[in-house]
Amino acid sequence: MQTFRYPHFPPELSTVHVALFNTVTNSADIRSRIIRASQLQGPDGDTERNALNFAFIDARLICSLLHLQTAIYQAVLAHAQRSLRTKTVHSEILWALNPTNNASIRRYGVSDTATSLIVVRISSPDLPDVQQLMTSVVSGTLSSLNQLPEITDWGTVKKYHKLNDEPALKAAAKNVTQERIVVNEIVTSTVAMKSVSS
Amino acid sequence: MSETKSASLRLLEASEKISQGAEAKIYRTQLHDPVSLSESTTDGDRVLLLKHRFHKQYRHPSLDASLTKSRIAGEARALIKCLRSGVNVPGIRMVDATEGILGIEWIDGKSVRFLLGGGAEDDEEVIEDGDVPEGEDDEAEDEDLLKEYGVSEDALMNMIGTEIAKMHQADTIHGDLTTSNMMLRHPSSPKGLQLVLIDFGLAYMSTLVEDKAVDLYVLERAFSSTHPASEPLFAGVLKAYEKGVGKNWTAISRRLEDVRLRGRKRSMVG
Incomplete structure (x- = not known):
């Protein structure tokens, strides 16, 4: 797990915890738990929602740490300005990642078959044992975020962002490394400007 | 630090101002500070150029707000269009249309x-390489x-x-x-x-x-x-x-x- 600090944000939003889990075995469970938690009433519901108070992101759709951080940053910024378009700052990350305006949770959130998950928690600097909170929900191998580009499903990323016919990709088509740099740049920039796109 | 100041303005205060024009001020900053140094991220990725279209006193506040917002949006759209078309332009890193701030990739x-x-x-470069010979x-x-x-x-x-x-x-x-x-x-x-x-x-x-x-x-x-x-x-x-x-x-x-x-x-x- 890695932690990033944003001292200019209000304390309760100033700390971002990010972890990558590989060989995840309980994605379907996590997904149904989230759905159930959203419907639970009373103190039990609050406890369960608190236990699941993360963003769960399909790691195959993330190109780089910068891509992820950009989505997180824009979500936190929206929250700080009280202009969230979704219910929570965590779901706002999924909204920011999605280049179109529907199915952001279905595409970028946890699916039943996901084996690599990114888990994000936005909190105050003094939330203890965040990694413990994450591992108690996700059954998988905690991995280094440097592995992200190897997990990326570049074909699906290009499809979701409609990049296949773009001149930028045609120009870089011969060189895989070059093409990934270009895709990562377009995708990261798209996320950064989502709040003012169209 | 006052509580009323927005997050983005506080970011600007912590950034280095490198240039100022009539429309905007330019800053250099770093985002995404890792708390532990164990897994270092690519440092270049964290350096940003911030372009702040500051509030213009001579304009009515609501006109100023909507102009600023649409100009930030316009600039971001032009950049993304260029990126997709394979034109070399700086990537976009953050947008705060409310404050009029556009964060873009730092070009080394x-x-x-x-x-x-x-x-x-006048005020750009010089920093690294000293004066331009004449x-x-x-x-x-x-x-x-x-x-x-x-x-x-x-x-x-x-x-x-x-x-x-x-x-x-x-x-x-x-x-x-x-x-x-x-x-x-x-x-x-x-x-x-x-x-x-x-x-x-x-x-x-x-x-x-x-x-x-x-x-x-x-x-x-x-x-x-x-x-x-x-x-x-x-x-x-x-x-x-x-x-x-x-x-x-x-x-x-x-x-x-x-x-x-x-x-x-x-x-x-x-």
């Missing part, structure tokens, strides 16, 4: 103006500046023409093409040597030959006013541009001739 390099010996534009030995010094980047003057002109052609093929008009608004990305940076077009604050979409010709004309004037003996240089730009726009060249070059005779503004008579 020098402006073309500087590299051609046009001098630093006088008769200018030419030799410029060659040295370019040598560090491994390009000749001709090759640089070629890169400029190619980039503008790609942009115009995507029907994007820059609106303020000057040698200060082009940077040469240092060959040692992850993306390698590139000519990067910057400052899309006046950019707009247009398919009109007129707009593309005027865009070129503005650059031609910028060349002749900042760089001595610029004619062969600009000819090199146009040669590469011609190749880049293909069959569209005939119409654009004819219109460029017209624009040279009458200037940038079209006569409204008749």
